[in-house]
């Protein structure tokens with residue numbers, strides 16, 4: 001069975017977390033956000049991360065994306081351990097390999113749509129001309145080819161989320177994490193955004209971790225990981241067409 005083989009040989013694992021912990025603050029007001037997270041994300045899969053508000057979803061994807069340091073446990077992302085390579089190498093690694101889609105889009109209002117999308121390329125030292133050209137290419141793929149010179153505030157929520165996704169994709173990352181990407185969108189727009197994410201992941205060896213509260217988008221998941229109180233408590237097969245035959249037990 002594919003899933004078991006994958007877990008054993010480790011070759012097809014994009015993200016491997018074991019016993020990951022994270023506490024905010026210290027003393028009596030300390031919040032244990034992650035209490036020992038065990039999770040594998042396969043290469044090429046779309047894993048949804050669900051669970052009640054405050055259970056640690058945003059903290060976990062921030063650790064996985066390399067924007068937040070864990071306190072303990074092990075975490076390897078595309079073969080790298082951010083705690084071992086240090087902050088400067090982590091920043092470089094992230095700029096090359098990881099895309100982040102925020103709940104609130106986080107577009108820069110003073111830049112045009114194309115300039116927003118070009119940001120990750122500019123960070124990677126790509127020339128402005130080349131970066132804008134690549135940004136325009138990705139934007140036309142998501143149906144926004146005619147909006148490249150607009151400012152983001154002139155776009156609808158769904159269009160802004162497509163810009164945010166384009167920005168997460170433009171540098172061909174191997175991992176994209178999305179924090180509740182459809183929560184600000186109506187149902188139809190949310191479905192289109194998820195279709196777009198699925199489509200870009202297809203055939204690109206791209207792994208997606210999508211945090212969501214939105215049961216209407218579960219159909220797009222290969223697997224669904226449920227979190228509660230800082231841990232993964234259940235892992236089940238999703239409803240996507242890539243459906244695996246068996247459930248994968250949570251690693252103990």
Ligand SMILES: Nc1ncnc2c1ncn2[C@@H]1O[C@H](COP(=O)(O)OP(=O)(O)O)[C@@H](O)[C@H]1O
Nearest residue numbers: 024025031033052053054055056057058059060
């Ligand atoms: N920067 C922070 N400082 C202190 N506590 C935080 C911070 N970020 C999150 N928390 C707390 O950590 C817990 C997990 O938060 P979070 O990862 O945002 O959960 P979720 O995304 O599942 O809602 C919550 O109790 C939250 O209040």
Ligand SMILES: [Mg+2]
Nearest residue numbers: 057058059179
């Ligand atoms: Mg959150």
